Amino acid sequence: MLISSSGLPAALVVFLGLLSALSPGSCDEQVPLILWTSEGVSSPRLPPPTGGHIVGQQQLASYLENALNEGPRNVVLFLQDKMSVEDFTMYGGAFGNKQDSVFPNLEGALMSSSSPLVLPAVSWLASNAVIGQLQDQLETSPLYMDPETLSQLRLNASSPALLVFRLPYGVGADLMSAKEILSGNDEVIGQVLSIMKTQSVPYTAIYTALRPSREAASLSVEAGVGGGRSLLQARGGHRERERERERQRKIKEKTEIYGPVEFKEGEDTCILLWAKGLSVSILRSGRWEDHDLTPSTFGEGVSPKLHGSSCDKSRAKLVLSYENVLGHSSFKLIFAMSQRLYKVSARRWFTLDAVELEYDGTRARFNGSRSVYAPAEYSFRCESVTSFRWPLLVPHSSKDPANQWRVSFEDLQIQGFNVSGGEFSYASDCAGFFSAGIWMGLMTSLLMVLVLTYGLHMIMQLHTMDRFDDPKGPAISVPQTE
Structure with missing residues (x-):
């Protein structure tokens, strides 16, 4: 209106x-x-x-x-x-x-x-x-x-x-x-x-x-105008229509969920990548210019170019190729992953070693091995993986071209090893166990325990009187020297 x-x-x-x-x-x-x-x-x-x-x-x-x-x-x-x-x-x-x-x-x-x-x-x-x-x-x-x-x-x-x-x-x-x-x-x-x-x-x-x-x-206007009998009938029919609309809505939501990027070595799938949002930004003339790569990477009928990707038992590399990204005719987004045995935990882990941007002969490298990792048989999932806000990806060095770039993944899930049936394995989430609420609860409990301990200590220091005054007898004289 x-x-x-x-x-x-x-x-x-x-x-x-x-x-x-x-x-x-x-x-x-x-x-x-x-x-x-x-x-x-x-x-x-x-x-x-x-x-x-x-x-x-x-x-x-x-x-x-x-x-x-x-x-x-x-x-x-x-x-x-x-x-x-x-x-x-x-x-x-x-x-x-x-x-x-x-x-x-x-x-x-x-x-x-x-x-x-x-x-x-x-x-x-x-x-x-x-x-x-x-x-x-x-x-x-x-x-x-x-x-x-x-x-x-x-x-x-x-x-x-x-x-x-x-x-x-x-x-x-x-x-x-x-x-x-x-x-x-x-x-x-x-x-x-x-x-x-x-x-x-x-x-x-x-x-x-x-x-x-x-x-x-x-209720519709027509249903509300009629008498009591027609109103009850309208309500019953409306519930049926509501159930049908809810069923259709769930079907639409399922069809809207697009599949992940899938790289196959022969007949077997070895790398899976999915994200709700994928964007890159470059700093030019003091301002950030953004480009959304999501429509070119995911969606029905979208087939990203994966030339140069590879995988084996210890290393995996996923290469996504694009054209005309932020003024660069050739642009590649590369995920380099590896897995190896860690003796301390006695199990194999996979890490996202680097996310690289390759454009017009230049390569910008972000390190991610310190924050992006999961058991080798799991996938890794995180609500936000960025290089600028609470970064999980950091430039390789202070002189690396990655300092002029920003990379952002929204609701990222990736798996480079032990993919079975073309589907993600159980996801290892990036959220830490000790959240802010847990820390607040622990600190509050510790403070209450300290207060209780101090109170018990003060009560234990109290002593019972060893002399009592008899009102029928002479008054007790307590010398000042005692």
């Missing part, structure tokens, strides 16, 4: 909640999408969808294309893990309590925009493809950033840029935790918009999510 700026804060969540209630489908398949431009920048007024209509992938691509053809082509995408319309109705102060709203920065940005676009019901399959659609329309790679790195970036209004900010969402029974996380996400939005305002560069902002945050069964 296209909403004017007058009276927007009070009407934002009301309109979102009304349109979601009119939706014929359940909200567990849809996410909202909000689009606006920077203050003082006019954008085309786009026709809103009809009430209850779910925006699909093609229609969303048409909305984005119309907005970017005449509006600013510097796009700021706030991509939350999960979000539903109910988040706005529950935490947006929909009933006049604006002091309780957790979206003050978002509402302020919508008020300052000339023509914001609010789509309450967007298919989550379409929202998952929004980065690819923007990348195709802007003809530029996405830059995954945070407010700290954005302040060091200098944007140009003449050249398009796609800045992606990932926002978390808490899942659990504690509603206050979700409210606090949404409030923190709104603060991040405010920081980003404030930095963009200081750079005086017009931009188009988009706020959406990858998945819905709630799975609430909502």
Whole structure:
């Protein structure tokens, strides 16, 4: 829905909640999408969808294309893990309590925009493809950033840029935790918009999510109008439809999970690699330029070039070849692994010795053997393997070209030995046993034990009196010398 700026804060969540209630489908398949431009920048007024209509992938691509053809082509995408319309109705102060709203920065940005676009019901399959659609329309790679790195970036209004900010969402029974996380996400939005305002560069902002945050069964308007008997029948039929939609959703999720990169020596698979995200960055003229290698490495119908890969019982090397990466016509990403027997543990371990970048005759080397390792019969898995933030990969030396590069793997899993049946073995996770919570518990317990020990020691120092005063007899005289 296209909403004017007058009276927007009070009407934002009301309109979102009304349109979601009119939706014929359940909200567990849809996410909202909000689009606006920077203050003082006019954008085309786009026709809103009809009430209850779910925006699909093609229609969303048409909305984005119309907005970017005449509006600013510097796009700021706030991509939350999960979000539903109910988040706005529950935490947006929909009933006049604006002091309780957790979206003050978002509402302020919508008020300052000339023509914001609010789509309450967007298919989550379409929202998952929004980065690819923007990348195709802007003809530029996405830059995954945070407010700290954005302040060091200098944007140009003449050249398009796609800045992606990932926002978390808490899942659990504690509603206050979700409210606090949404409030923190709104603060991040405010920081980003404030930095963009200081750079005086017009931009188009988009706020959406990858998945819905709630799975609430909502009755359609037609079912609610009838009598008691028809209402019960509608509820029973709605449950059946909900079960069918849930089954279809699980099938879609399974089909979306792409397979790993697989290298075979003859008929046997000897190396497997999988990652949710894979990107490289290079430092040029004081700024980092990013390139996402995920679409060229993983996915249905994607066959990366593995020429130069090899494996045997003690060493394995996986070579991924690309073209036109950050201005380099030839680019290779090389994983060098080895396994050997360690006498202390009396078992064989495999290590990722190095991750190398080979481009135009130059080779940059990152060492990973100190942090990336697992038993030889296991695979290695880690949620984040990077060379710049809590690095597990470090440059080989201070003069190595790797100091000008950054490598980032999101949800990495790799296995170079003892692969059986073309599937990963049991994963050895990189998470340490002693987490911050465990250390806090141990220190608190130690402090309580020390306090208890001190108290027992003081009690043991107490002595019983050996002289007592008899009220019927003479008073006891205690000399001062005793």
